Amino acid sequence: MKIPNGNEVIQLFESWSPKKLACMENDPIGLAIGTLNKSVSKVLVTLDVNHEVAEEAIRKGCQIIIAHHPPIFRKLSNLRTDTPEGKLFEKLIKNDITVYAAHTNLDVADGGVNDLLFDALDLENRQVLEETYSENLMKLAVFVPDGHAESVRVALAKAGAGHIGDYDSCSFSSSGEGRFRALDGANPYIGEIGEMEVTEEVKIEVVFPTSMKNKILKAMLNVHPYEEPAYDFYTMAVETNVMGLGRIGTLKQPMSLEQFAHHIKAKLDVPAVRVVGNLQTKIFKVAVIGGDGNSYVHSAKRAGADVFVTGDIKFHVAQDAENLGLTIVDPGHHVEKVMIKGVAEKMSLLCKEKKLDVEFIQSEINTEPFQFI
Template structure:
């Protein structure tokens, strides 16, 4: 059984909601259409000519990538330029390209958690918070004999989380009144007559990112033709999402030993290093991509070492003077996302008894050579 493109992306956005991305980040569908049957999904770090050829060879008409192929507005599309030829090949082969970037970085169980886990960093916190979830209060009135069904639908859709507590709600019994008018089809009562119904008022917390999902689940489970419910904005804030992770190692190691952990965990042969190789590492920070500008955050959080890509000369000098070690495994170390995202989508599709193939790209998109 095949699957629609929109369904694949719904699963992807369960992992990495668009709402938690950095403002202005180039994410989402960048090329093609999702309104089609998906013959195969290819998960890649970058969309290069070799990656597109791989998608064609594997029969994939959807690429989910981490790095955008369109960074700025396109003024003209010339097919005799490298990027123009790439776009042309994608369009001619009906391959859609969907980007999940900083939303995949910051989400719980996403890029930076995968990198921290690979390096043995435990009890992690965000290196730099960039998004705090907005919360709403959902209030709905339900007939007594349908209370549990509606409550379960709301909470199973993701509402009711307060910190580490799930399925939180408050329920009050009362009496609702209404008069069904002409054209109505009331669940109880008769047209033109005042009806008094024993009802329960359900109150719970709903994160902004899943409001629509929760409301739809509630409406589907509710027996009334017209459902009485309210959504209130709240000053209370929900979870925070941030770039990078910082935490402690299970046991202290030297910087030289930790370098080998980085190489093995991120599957890189070479790294650039700043700092004394004999330095003891207790607390480590990691940030996928280009994270040099977060050196001050790593220092503030008490990290002994920051693992991130694209370190520039002056940031390296600043770290050296501050006594904080740096390990640069390259921007391409984010390739860890290929297998992880592919596994996530495969699991979701198999749960819905769908056999659409999903592949982690085998193409190495590292542009640098190390000699």
Template structure:
């Protein structure tokens, strides 16, 4: 079967199935930052940050598209001045035709994203969301299919993510009937002739679709359907979809002393040091995890029943507040979010392989940790 090099848009369409934009928090500057998605992408590089050394690495590796967790442009630039680091970064990206795309809080929220990757690194199996940010909307698709293509369309819908209910996939309901249409001038009908009314044995196929795969499901449905113009309906449902949010809550298999668990965190995230708030001799079992700056979420961590809150950038007075409420904190830093690089890379490689796209996906090895430990 013929292989192909994906466009930037095709890569981002794949990525946004994993980390949809609608999961992002309000005013988060996600999406396209520099460049175009309407070009062939031979190589993608996944990074935590877009610093100058990362851009130099991308240039050296002939990268076409950078996918970053931390947005390059948190605030609009008033000027592009190459005498400044930000100006040099933008200048180099444009000069070398490198596109930059950012997925920030949507990647924090996404299933399999930053927080799940952190839990995986720690050997934790998350059971709950720490801070709920929304609930996924569910839709029903009803498509009219000639009986000859019923199985093909059902398979396409299910493979694209439609019809998943609990531990069941490819769930559909079919109603037989007769479809009627008259091909007009300029049409290229699969069945029938121009100007003649055609009647066909069809089925109305219904299935349920979560919002994050709706566009993918519709595209797959149309590709599998034989008709030039596909007749279908999309309805918004009142059924409760999956809850989404930032942070995760999990239990250790066996309680550990805080000092021992802190050492485990240090090793799991490969950091030279970390900060701990609490009684080192206390036994802990329930763990709350939130990548990045989790200062404003200590009360949610306490309400979750967590014995320990793992997060970064903890302030002095927030640490005092945590002590007062009996919440232990382990702060391994903000940079541990780097675990997202491998998670995104593995997802993109698998999807590109399934879609037979000859696009290479690498992770940045440039160091973007600003702190040194003595």
């Protein structure tokens, strides 16, 4: 086990929750305060960054804070240390505490905020509510001498090619004859300079997401025996890695809206919820989105949800939902706190796999601004 630097830790985080998944215009994600160029042994995971969280990080000896809500959400026109916000930034900088924010990218990521809420509510049959990201599939076709086909297939599979649904190592092979003549200056694996060569070859075809092209090409070239391999890339009209905001699924057993509201209070550990709709309405299909879901009421209705679970619902949006016949349970924005445990556990696992000695500490500070009386 080794103590990594901050860049190594964040590279691992972004392998799970990459910035490209962010779906809000100008979402201020990434490094917000400080530097990643330092050794890191402790990371504090929190929903928000305030003075109490900063003090917690100092007290517990953390070098980095990973937060869901960006501490600098709007552009700063100045950085004054006689304001509450400025005093917070001053405290973090003076104590060499780096802050990294993962906002809508963490909402979208597999295993991120919305999946954590989905799991917390004991839902089944998970689907994406609103698609925000996808990639086209690409195909590699490469010609390999017969005796090396298996080693190329294995290398491509290890690099991630040929992963289709619940299957991996998928490929197609066809046999034929390869013809070539090596010119002066070549160093042929098969054949002689100036001589026409005919050899038995295998055409191997594999598919992969477009973003993996360079990785797949490197893996193939590393094991291909030819000095100048023959290969083609094709962009396919097939989407993969479909991801997005929110999740929709079903309860194990139907329940009334009133029962479901109590279910949410217990599962998400909130003292109260706001409810829109007839309390006796039967609930089976559930849409959920963390944070502010006002813009996704129609998405939930189109997806066939009986109820939409989200925070910060506005008065007129609630009226629109009533008119649509969609019930709503609003447990507040702060239920996104599920990310604290989720991120800490996920990052602990990723670092353990890479033999990195980092402790991920779950913040104990309650940053919920509302009280219920």
